[in-house]
Amino acid sequence: MSDNKINRKDFIKGAAIGIGGATIAAMGLYSYSPMRKSHFKAKTRKLQDFGVCKSIKVTNISETSWFDNATLMGDIKKAGGLLVNQYEYNWPPFGNGKGLGKGSYSEGIEKIKHLLPNRLDEAWEIIKKNCINIDNAGGFAALVEIEELDGKKRKFLLDSGWSYKWMDECFKREGIDKMLANGEIEALIISHEHFDHFWGLPVTLKYKPDITIYIPEGFYSEGLSYIKDSGHRGKLIINKAGLTKMTPGFGLYNFNVPIICRVFGEQSMFFNIKDKGLVSVTGCCHQGIIQFCDTAYKELKYDNDKLHGIYGGLHISPFEDWDPKYDDLVISLGNYGFEKIGCNHCTGLLCAKKFIERGYPVVQGTARFRTKDKSYLGNGDVISFGV
Amino acid sequence: MKIERIFPSGRAPQKAKDLQIILKNIITLINYQPVIRTQLNWAGTFRIPQKNEAWTFKIKGFKGIFAISHNRSLTKASYVVLFDLFYFPEKDEEIAEKFSIKAELHANSTNYTEMIRKFTEHPNFASLFYIGELALQFNPHTQALSIGINAVSEDVVIAKNGIKIEKNGQEKYLLYPGEKEQSIPSFYLSSAVLNIIASSMCFLVDAKPFAINMKKIATTVTEISDGKIKKVKSKESLHRIFLNIVFGKDNNEIFFLSPTKKSEIIEEKTWTIKDETIPEGFFFFTFFKTPPVQNISPIDKNLLGINSKPPMFIVTGFLGAGKTTFIKQVLEFKRQKYHFGVVIQNEIGEVGLDENIIDSECKVISMDEGCVCCSLAGNLRKGIKKILNEFIPDFVILETTGVANPLNILAEIDALCDIVAFDSVITIVDALNFEKSTTEFVIARDQIAAADIIIINKIDCIEDEELKKIKASIQKINDKAIIETSEFGHVNNGLFFIDDKLHQNKKKLITLRAKSHVHEKIASLTIKDMPSIELNDFIKKFNNVPTGILRMKGLLQFKGEDNPMLVQYVSGKYEISKWDTDFNETFLVIIGKEEDLSEAKRILLS
Numbered sequence A: 001m002s003d004n005k006i007n008r009k010d011f012i013k014g015a016a017i018g019i020g021g022a023t024i025a026a027m028g029l030y031s032y033s034p035m036r037k038s039h040f041k042a043k044t045r046k047l048q049d050f051g052v053c054k055s056i057k058v059t060n061i062s063e064t065s066w067f068d069n070a071t072l073m074g075d076i077k078k079a080g081g082l083l084v085n086q087y088e089y090n091w092p093p094f095g096n097g098k099g100l101g102k103g104s105y106s107e108g109i110e111k112i113k114h115l116l117p118n119r120l121d122e123a124w125e126i127i128k129k130n131c132i133n134i135d136n137a138g139g140f141a142a143l144v145e146i147e148e149l150d151g152k153k154r155k156f157l158l159d160s161g162w163s164y165k166w167m168d169e170c171f172k173r174e175g176i177d178k179m180l181a182n183g184e185i186e187a188l189i190i191s192h193e194h195f196d197h198f199w200g201l202p203v204t205l206k207y208k209p210d211i212t213i214y215i216p217e218g219f220y221s222e223g224l225s226y227i228k229d230s231g232h233r234g235k236l237i238i239n240k241a242g243l244t245k246m247t248p249g250f251g252l253y254n255f256n257v258p259i260i261c262r263v264f265g266e267q268s269m270f271f272n273i274k275d276k277g278l279v280s281v282t283g284c285c286h287q288g289i290i291q292f293c294d295t296a297y298k299e300l301k302y303d304n305d306k307l308h309g310i311y312g313g314l315h316i317s318p319f320e321d322w323d324p325k326y327d328d329l330v331i332s333l334g335n336y337g338f339e340k341i342g343c344n345h346c347t348g349l350l351c352a353k354k355f356i357e358r359g360y361p362v363v364q365g366t367a368r369f370r371t372k373d374k375s376y377l378g379n380g381d382v383i384s385f386g387v
Numbered sequence B: 001m002k003i004e005r006i007f008p009s010g011r012a013p014q015k016a017k018d019l020q021i022i023l024k025n026i027i028t029l030i031n032y033q034p035v036i037r038t039q040l041n042w043a044g045t046f047r048i049p050q051k052n053e054a055w056t057f058k059i060k061g062f063k064g065i066f067a068i069s070h071n072r073s074l075t076k077a078s079y080v081v082l083f084d085l086f087y088f089p090e091k092d093e094e095i096a097e098k099f100s101i102k103a104e105l106h107a108n109s110t111n112y113t114e115m116i117r118k119f120t121e122h123p124n125f126a127s128l129f130y131i132g133e134l135a136l137q138f139n140p141h142t143q144a145l146s147i148g149i150n151a152v153s154e155d156v157v158i159a160k161n162g163i164k165i166e167k168n169g170q171e172k173y174l175l176y177p178g179e180k181e182q183s184i185p186s187f188y189l190s191s192a193v194l195n196i197i198a199s200s201m202c203f204l205v206d207a208k209p210f211a212i213n214m215k216k217i218a219t220t221v222t223e224i225s226d227g228k229i230k231k232v233k234s235k236e237s238l239h240r241i242f243l244n245i246v247f248g249k250d251n252n253e254i255f256f257l258s259p260t261k262k263s264e265i266i267e268e269k270t271w272t273i274k275d276e277t278i279p280e281g282f283f284f285f286t287f288f289k290t291p292p293v294q295n296i297s298p299i300d301k302n303l304l305g306i307n308s309k310p311p312m313f314i315v316t317g318f319l320g321a322g323k324t325t326f327i328k329q330v331l332e333f334k335r336q337k338y339h340f341g342v343v344i345q346n347e348i349g350e351v352g353l354d355e356n357i358i359d360s361e362c363k364v365i366s367m368d369e370g371c372v373c374c375s376l377a378g379n380l381r382k383g384i385k386k387i388l389n390e391f392i393p394d395f396v397i398l399e400t401t402g403v404a405n406p407l408n409i410l411a412e413i414d415a416l417c418d419i420v421a422f423d424s425v426i427t428i429v430d431a432l433n434f435e436k437s438t439t440e441f442v443i444a445r446d447q448i449a450a451a452d453i454i455i456i457n458k459i460d461c462i463e464d465e466e467l468k469k470i471k472a473s474i475q476k477i478n479d480k481a482i483i484e485t486s487e488f489g490h491v492n493n494g495l496f497f498i499d500d501k502l503h504q505n506k507k508k509l510i511t512l513r514a515k516s517h518v519h520e521k522i523a524s525l526t527i528k529d530m531p532s533i534e535l536n537d538f539i540k541k542f543n544n545v546p547t548g549i550l551r552m553k554g555l556l557q558f559k560g561e562d563n564p565m566l567v568q569y570v571s572g573k574y575e576i577s578k579w580d581t582d583f584n585e586t587f588l589v590i591i592g593k594e595e596d597l598s599e600a601k602r603i604l605l606s
Helices: A008-018 A029-035 A069-079 A105-115 A120-130 A164-174 A176-181 A201-207 A221-229 A288-299 A329-336 A349-357 B016-030 B034-039 B094-098 B101-107 B112-117 B123-127 B186-205 B298-303 B323-336 B353-357 B376-391 B406-416 B434-440 B442-449 B464-477 B493-497 B535-544 B594-605
Strands: A055-062 A141-147 A153-158 A185-189 A212-216 A236-239 A242-247 A250-259 A263-273 A277-281 A307-312 A340-343 A382-385 B042-047 B054-059 B065-075 B079-088 B130-139 B144-152 B155-159 B163-167 B170-175 B179-184 B211-218 B220-225 B228-233 B239-247 B267-272 B311-317 B341-345 B363-366 B395-399 B421-430 B453-457 B482-485 B522-528 B549-556 B565-570 B573-577 B587-593
Touching (some): A069 B376, A105 A120, A105 A221, A120 A164, A141 A164, A164 A176, A176 A185, A176 A201, A212 A221, A212 A250, A288 A307, A307 A382, A340 A349, A340 A382, A349 B323, B016 B079, B054 B186, B065 B186, B079 B186, B094 B179, B101 B112, B130 B186, B144 B186, B186 B239, B323 B395, B323 B421, B341 B376, B421 B434, B421 B442, B434 B464
Parallel strands (some): A277 A307, A307 A340, B341 B395
Antiparallel strands (some): A055 A141, A055 A382, A141 A153, A242 A250, A263 A277, B163 B170, B211 B267, B565 B573
16 A cells, blocks of 8 residues: 555655645645634734934944943953843942942932032042942943924934043033033933943933933833932933834834843834935844834834934844844845944944945944944944935 | 842733733843853744734754744733744754644745744744643732643644545555644643743742642544544543643632633642652753742852853864954854853964954953963963953853864863863864865864864855865865855854754764874064065065965054054965054064074065
């Protein structure tokens, strides 16, 4: 009887090329599939319209979050790893003098609270005594200028860095201090609660204590207290997961993901530039480029249905790693067809260099103000979209 | 139980939807802990970008891809969220044949991986790979959280009349009447998911389960005949199994994942976990082995016996093959995943140039001059210990000098096994100088012999024919290593550090025994304070150095340039590039056969 049978393995190998083809369809193999319950409905693209703007310009105030990665990682590792609460490291400004991994928000803020936000130099002297690796602290902050269709310009500050000392220097270098003081900057957007983006908050408040602040949902109690304790007197708006429409063509998207050092939630900026397409501006982009682009594709409506530009930390997140093919950022990024790419140092120097080698439209920097390489946009560098 | 660790803002879940966030947080947070993640068998994850939770992930020990996707959330006496579970087998693994023919055909199609990555967009495709249901449940009164699965021991489809197909004009049976078209071991697969999620939960909330409850009912098989589908009683004893694991004290828990009719239950068991006793039949659940980690500090990990020795990779390759470039890429790749590494180098020559080339993203430790293999027991051990204390790296790369014999290193690696976990030897082969180096130098051949992975670099400089020849020669020396190719040292790191491929290849190392300690008469010479020189003159001089010179590198001041330039020379090929750091002393290191060094120096300084 065996000669009237085809071995399953042989059949599969032989038929593999023609799935859905006539041979198989004729076998009636599909017949039992309909009885299987459908586990989910195929999702369709449901696009949210958040308007359109003419152009944007991003000035990198500081993207040197810290100066030496080995020192930072050594601190994190010795304090207990990537899940340890960031307020416990004893990093500036929340030092209690007890050493690495033994800090606390309440003990740290107690020592400097009375000096915030105006007497930052004095505060920094106290911080020096109580914190570890003070000179490694830098910070991330960027100025985003949006030009609306009628030519009206609006300014937003994205993040406020980390070290009071370094950030104040950077703010002065780029004239942010004056823009804040004379009310040119509409609001401060904090991308996430991380030390290098958020702990320099008093530097912004020193010049504009009543500025409106947007944070993503998920801040811990320490972070919420810090906003008050820093002397904030303006509006605080907490953005829920998903899209928050800001101004025409400008939206914030909160990816409600847990991040290292016990932080929850990161919001990124999306812009719809007239006749060009979508532009995104991120700090670290912890959620990773794949999540980021796919979310935009699935949820946002933008001109030309085209991902036009991106600026920020471009990398594959640690949660995108079972398929080596997609783990290669250089290849993945190529698939999205961006017309203008600006990397910050989070992207990785070699990666940025590979983008350039491959002929991707990368805007290069000037390597000034302690930025190490021209392959990425560093401190004081500018990138524009739609102009 | 410290639920605040997996739920933001430190509050308890207040609605069913919050449990969806808890699952996401468990998967995300555990993956931030490289050591624990590996310990618990996570082998890669990918979150499907969509509103409701959907993930694909790999578990060590399974070749295929698991997937989980949100089905629905309900609020009853407690909050419940239900997920569907799937397993997409690898086409060549044995279990693939247990899935339906249609599923197996999908597994053999070229767009299979693409479909898996977007499985939520292909419901009909995904349903062929369905294995069971997973539920998270939270009781707001008792604050107990349970994780459970509902799956059948074997998901059987029988072809009552067989399946016939036509081949060469003849009707043939693909399946005889009554044969199983599908027999998925659904419970086995689903329990692997339950296991890894519950284990991760144990670690994150710092608690052991309070109890385990298991209920069994009889189940049917599916029979297909002439396009009709029937559920029929099975001849074998097949069960539907509901297994719930409870965290937090809860005696009166009514599990959502339970049979609808109590009378159907043919077996029920509850284990209360009071001590270390593992319930019979559940020993494969690793969460019983997961120690309650109070504070995830490395010291505690050691006390608790979690292996936190960082893996050590040995990178070797003949002079100028591209080791430094390769290592830089590995470091960057790992850093993106929050893995922090240190590199230990010992280059011949007094100036540790490569230490300056690799940027400050990682810690580079230069060892004393000399060959690593000669000083393993002493210097290297001391060096590694110091780094481990100072930085607690996730991995260590030992870059050997271009003329070190890795076989010698392997012979002495045992002396380090209490501080690092030896991982593999990666050898970079220079396609351009392959012939010369392997015929003239025993060490170049030994580097190939000792490798787990061989990367043929600079293939952009050679023809395909040449590459084939090189591959064949390599296989003659070492037929077990994985061979990859690269241009400019660019390789897909995922292939080495994510895939199991490497791990499957490692066993042979143990059997390798070092040969006698071989040293070629290769030496180095350093010229400090090189006088500034015209670029063209210098190129002429470079071209005239004796053939025994293998490599030169250094910083040289050329006339008309503001800053010194980085010069690298490997067997007749040189590269001059800009050098943007504060390191401004000029020097040149010459490496090659001992007898040729002084002649080279004479020519260069003439």
